[in-house]
Amino acid sequence: MTSSKKPVMELLRRNSSKRQFLELKLHAAIEEELFYPAVRQPAGDDLINEADEEHHVIKLLIAELEKMDSSADHYDAKFTVLGENVRHHIREEENDIFPKAKSMDKDWEAWGKRCNSASRNCLPTVCRPRRKKLAT
Numbered sequence: 001m002t003s004s005k006k007p008v009m010e011l012l013r014r015n016s017s018k019r020q021f022l023e024l025k026l027h028a029a030i031e032e033e034l035f036y037p038a039v040r041q042p043a044g045d046d047l048i049n050e051a052d053e054e055h056h057v058i059k060l061l062i063a064e065l066e067k068m069d070s071s072a073d074h075y076d077a078k079f080t081v082l083g084e085n086v087r088h089h090i091r092e093e094e095n096d097i098f099p100k101a102k103s104m105d106k107d108w109e110a111w112g113k114r115c116n117s118a119s120r121n122c123l124p125t126v127c128r129p130r131r132k133k134l135a136t
């Protein structure tokens with residue numbers, strides 16, 4: 001890559017990462033608020049607790065990446081580990097949780113619409129860092 005293109009490529013990469021981070025945080029928020037409580041009974045506490053912990057690790061990695069300069073020494077390595085964690089998480093959801101969810105007598109189409117609506121409402125919260133409560 002020529003040196004003149006490097007800043008542009010870096011900007012594209014950084015913006016792409018921000019979008020990916022936002023989508024991952026939104027995914028986690030929707031599942032934690034709506035999906036996991038709905039499927040906890042048929043899937044069982046062990047599976048859902050593990051999925052919660054996987055979200056926790058993913059959110060920690062994202063928080064660390066968001067504080068780093070994308071040219072930092074370990075940025076790429078941390079980003080790779082994030083991707084590995086996400087792939088592992090998705091594989092477990094698809095193989096272990098979704099089949100149990102499908103066995104439920106639930107209108108998943110209506111649930112999907114509710115999630116889409118929640119995601120639109122949730123987006124500003126996910127985008128903005130939580131404000132600290134003022135001391136009273």
Ligand SMILES: [Fe+2]
Nearest residue numbers: 028031089093
């Ligand atoms: Fe998830």
